[in-house]
Amino acid sequence: MTLSSANIDVAITLPVYNTFPHSVPEKLAALVSVGKRVLVPFGRRRVTGYILGDSQDNYHKDLKAILDVLDAKPLFPASMIPFFKWVADYYLHPIGDVIKTALPGGLNLYDFVTLAVTKKGEQILYADKNAATPLENEILNLLKIKPLRRKDLGRSLKQDVSNAFIYDLERRGLIVGKRKLKGQTVKAKMERYVTMPGSDVAFKKLSGAGKKIMAAVKDEGEISVQKLKALVPSAPRIIHSLEKGGYISILQKKVYRDPFGEPIRSDTTHILTGEQQHAVSKVLRLLGQGFATCLLTGVTGSGKTEVYLRLAAEAVQRGLCVLVLVPEIALISQMERRFRARFGECVAVLHSGLSAGERYDQWLRIARQEVTIAIGARSAVFAPFADIGIIIVDEEHDTSYKQDSGLRYNARDLAVVRAKLHNCVALLGSATPSIQSYYNVTKTKFTQVTLKERVEQRPMPEITVVDLRKYRDTRGIRRFITPRLHTAIKETLEHNKQVLLFLNRRGFASYPVCGACGEAIRCKNCDISLTLHQGARAYKCHYCGFTLAAASNCLSCGSNKIRLLGLGTEKVEAAVKALFPDARVARMDRDTTVRKGSILKILKGLRNQTIDILVGTQMVAKGHDFPNITLVGIICADLSLNFPDFRAGERTFQLLAQVSGRAGRGKVPGRVILQTYNPDHFSILSATDQDFKKFYNQEIHFRKSLNYPPFARMVQLKISGKNKEQTRQHALAIGDLCHALLKNDATFLKYVQVLGPIEAALPRVAKHFRWQILLKGLKVGPLHRFLQQILFENRAKISSRGIKVIADVDPFFMM
Ligand code: ADP
Ligand code: ZN
Numbered sequence: 001m002t003l004s005s006a007n008i009d010v011a012i013t014l015p016v017y018n019t020f021p022h023s024v025p026e027k028l029a030a031l032v033s034v035g036k037r038v039l040v041p042f043g044r045r046r047v048t049g050y051i052l053g054d055s056q057d058n059y060h061k062d063l064k065a066i067l068d069v070l071d072a073k074p075l076f077p078a079s080m081i082p083f084f085k086w087v088a089d090y091y092l093h094p095i096g097d098v099i100k101t102a103l104p105g106g107l108n109l110y111d112f113v114t115l116a117v118t119k120k121g122e123q124i125l126y127a128d129k130n131a132a133t134p135l136e137n138e139i140l141n142l143l144k145i146k147p148l149r150r151k152d153l154g155r156s157l158k159q160d161v162s163n164a165f166i167y168d169l170e171r172r173g174l175i176v177g178k179r180k181l182k183g184q185t186v187k188a189k190m191e192r193y194v195t196m197p198g199s200d201v202a203f204k205k206l207s208g209a210g211k212k213i214m215a216a217v218k219d220e221g222e223i224s225v226q227k228l229k230a231l232v233p234s235a236p237r238i239i240h241s242l243e244k245g246g247y248i249s250i251l252q253k254k255v256y257r258d259p260f261g262e263p264i265r266s267d268t269t270h271i272l273t274g275e276q277q278h279a280v281s282k283v284l285r286l287l288g289q290g291f292a293t294c295l296l297t298g299v300t301g302s303g304k305t306e307v308y309l310r311l312a313a314e315a316v317q318r319g320l321c322v323l324v325l326v327p328e329i330a331l332i333s334q335m336e337r338r339f340r341a342r343f344g345e346c347v348a349v350l351h352s353g354l355s356a357g358e359r360y361d362q363w364l365r366i367a368r369q370e371v372t373i374a375i376g377a378r379s380a381v382f383a384p385f386a387d388i389g390i391i392i393v394d395e396e397h398d399t400s401y402k403q404d405s406g407l408r409y410n411a412r413d414l415a416v417v418r419a420k421l422h423n424c425v426a427l428l429g430s431a432t433p434s435i436q437s438y439y440n441v442t443k444t445k446f447t448q449v450t451l452k453e454r455v456e457q458r459p460m461p462e463i464t465v466v467d468l469r470k471y472r473d474t475r476g477i478r479r480f481i482t483p484r485l486h487t488a489i490k491e492t493l494e495h496n497k498q499v500l501l502f503l504n505r506r507g508f509a510s511y512p513v514c515g516a517c518g519e520a521i522r523c524k525n526c527d528i529s530l531t532l533h534q535g536a537r538a539y540k541c542h543y544c545g546f547t548l549a550a551a552s553n554c555l556s557c558g559s560n561k562i563r564l565l566g567l568g569t570e571k572v573e574a575a576v577k578a579l580f581p582d583a584r585v586a587r588m589d590r591d592t593t594v595r596k597g598s599i600l601k602i603l604k605g606l607r608n609q610t611i612d613i614l615v616g617t618q619m620v621a622k623g624h625d626f627p628n629i630t631l632v633g634i635i636c637a638d639l640s641l642n643f644p645d646f647r648a649g650e651r652t653f654q655l656l657a658q659v660s661g662r663a664g665r666g667k668v669p670g671r672v673i674l675q676t677y678n679p680d681h682f683s684i685l686s687a688t689d690q691d692f693k694k695f696y697n698q699e700i701h702f703r704k705s706l707n708y709p710p711f712a713r714m715v716q717l718k719i720s721g722k723n724k725e726q727t728r729q730h731a732l733a734i735g736d737l738c739h740a741l742l743k744n745d746a747t748f749l750k751y752v753q754v755l756g757p758i759e760a761a762l763p764r765v766a767k768h769f770r771w772q773i774l775l776k777g778l779k780v781g782p783l784h785r786f787l788q789q790i791l792f793e794n795r796a797k798i799s800s801r802g803i804k805v806i807a808d809v810d811p812f813f814m815m
């Protein structure tokens with residue numbers, strides 16, 4: 001979008017809530033457009049800003065002028081600006097920082113561009129020196145001697161040149177910039193394919209091997225040399241003489257590789273089941289008809305992905321873009337594989353596993369409309385598409401969609417907002433939908449689409465509950481690998497099938513206690529007990545990273561008799577290794593997946609069946625599709641049940657139903673052994689029955705009786721500081737302020753509830769003391785106005801040295 005007026009509106013990357021009008025010097029006028037970054041003066045500093053559009057402020061005389069334009073091409077389309085503004089308003093977050101969060105990191109890669117002079121540039125140098133200014137001539141001269149990196153140019157010139165100046169030379173075709181990415185080693189892989197020029201080629205005269213090859217080519221139409229080699233080992237040689245004889249032609253084709261590095265073959269589209277067909281056509285009726293949100297509730301293994309693929313194909317056909325959100329990297333690889341197999345080149349991926357350069361490249365491919373489909377984690381909700389047909393959110397219930405630092409947004413919610421602003425369809429899919437989304441179905445805000453059965457009539461896994469209370473007095477590993485589970489593992493291994501063991505806690509022992517004085521081994525910086533990690537030979541704090549050597553004595557009495565209570569995945573792994581010495585056991589949790597690529601390696605092991613038993617945390621519970629897993633063992637189902645959080649029951653149900661859903665996805669039926677201390681808890685009972693409706697009906701009553709979401713909105717004010725007393729005083733003062741506001745305004749009194757301040761459930765983390773105030777709003781409007789009064793109008797009272805106050809809108813992690 002080009003801009004008409006002289007002044008532009010700029011959002012800057014500082015904690016300020018408004019945007020600022022700026023004037024544009026004449027020499028930069030041709031370069032400004034919406035979506036580019038600019039450099040602007042702010043006080044004595046120079047800061048980055050984003051051009052949002054024309055400024056309404058054309059009367060103001062002494063506006064500050066922008067100093068430089070930092071991008072050659074826009075980073076986002078103008079149509080995204082209302083979305084950015086919405087996000088800034090809703091989360092009470094500075095708009096410049098919203099945009100910064102949305103954009104990929106490492107934008108200053110421009111420094112690595114190598115500039116060279118073009119033919120046209122050389123002509124000017126030789127023939128028409130007057131066509132350029134002296135400075136331009138000097139630059140052309142320098143670059144003619146040798147191409148220079150952008151950041152070295154200024155040094156060679158002994159003077160600063162602005163980016164805008166360079167872009168102008170580029171725009172006039174006098175120089176070109178080429179970016180070399182660091183770490184960009186993956187080149188497109190080519191493979192040789194063989195086809196037949198006509199269908200009626202006679203090949204009776206050929207040798208046996210030749211005939212065999214021709215028959216295969218005729219059968220498949222087009223076949224890779226690799227595949228022919230498997231049929232006829234000498235194929236690579238023979239095809240050359242066949243080509244000379246005019247029987248076949250050989251061509252090079254680009255093959256896509258999945259994140260495992262293996263080539264992706266184009267896939268076979270499944271014949272849709274009746275339910276899938278019905279789901280697809282129901283959503284298709286809404287596509288292109290404006291804004292709508294659909295909730296696809298499909299049991300685990302019901303083939304939701306195939307539904308996504310069909311809808312994406314239809315949108316692409318109509319020239320619209322498709323955005324697919326997946327909760328985390330491990331699942332992106334699976335989704336990417338399936339989408340690439342179907343759509344090939346037009347897919348971009350965005351996630352934190354990419355290097356800065358790769359992410360930047362993917363972002364630009366989207367911004368320049370070179371791709372039509374983008375797949376990514378949370379932050380991909382900001383993918384810079386201009387025309388979106390459908391936004392798909394897979395595993396919509398997943399808590400990874402909520403960002404827990406900086407801009408604390410929920411990508412699932414924002415997907416719906418973005419769909420509304422783009423006037424398109426949002427499709428949320430899950431086997432265990434969030435209470436919030438299902439409530440929206442009952443209020444007819446969302447349209448429900450259901451898949452009740454697994455594909456090919458595969459049965460849901462059979463779930464057996466084991467009451468762990470019976471084993472309280474059992475000693476050693478038998479206490480958690482109960483006889484029932486032990487036998488099931490043994491049988492599964494005998495049938496060469498795979499086992500998944502789930503426990504939502506990592507480490508070896510989560511509760512080390514002194515045998516002499518009874519004190520727990522606690523973190524120095526947090527009010528929490530340390531976890532023993534045997535692999536790392538250390539006690540670790542899962543909140544601040546503090547570590548203590550495993551050989552340490554009790555910090556209170558000095559005794560060396562430490563009892564290792566509390567279970568973690570590391571101990572489970574050790575136990576199954578001891579019980580099944582011949583099985584190949586692997587573990588997937590945050591400890592084993594720190595290195596880049598390690599998750600993929602484990603998933604690859606599962607797929608290639610070099611792993612017999614996988615032990616893991618919630619990382620293994622999510623949507624993976626491994627057909628050879630026939631047994632899922634839930635070591636202890638209760639860990640998330642006792643969290644001081646109103647969503648504890650919801651999360652427990654989701655985790656258990658999801659992890660159970662990993663069993664029996666192939667031809668052989670699956671079973672689940674669920675071990676629990678609370679066999680009568682309704683979250684566990686409904687997970688055992690895999691009955692979401694049953695769970696929902698009970699949970700929604702509890703939410704309603706206590707005015708929890710979805711019946712009210714919540715905002716948590718988090719107050720923290722290093723000084724205990726100061727933090728407490730400050731929290732109390734903000735509490736007083738909140739209560740005073742309530743008293744002075746009848747609307748607030750009616751619609752806003754203030755709970756607290758109270759000390760947080762984790763009162764000290766990483767040396768910071770923590771307090772909370774919970775605000776509940778029966779209506780969004782008054783709640784937002786209340787917050788604005790607190791955060792903006794009473795800023796002076798709120799901000800204090802050494803104290804941090806954060807507003808978390810729709811909080812997820814309440815401890
Ligand atoms: P979920 O609903 O759990 O996300 P997936 O989309 O992963 O399920 O599908 C489960 C498996 O079923 C996949 O391996 C997929 O290839 C297969 N599948 C999907 N649709 C069909 C179909 N119509 N016929 C046969 N197999 C199918
Ligand atoms: Zn002690």
Ligand code: ZN
Binds near residue numbers: 523
């Ligand atoms: Zn700690």
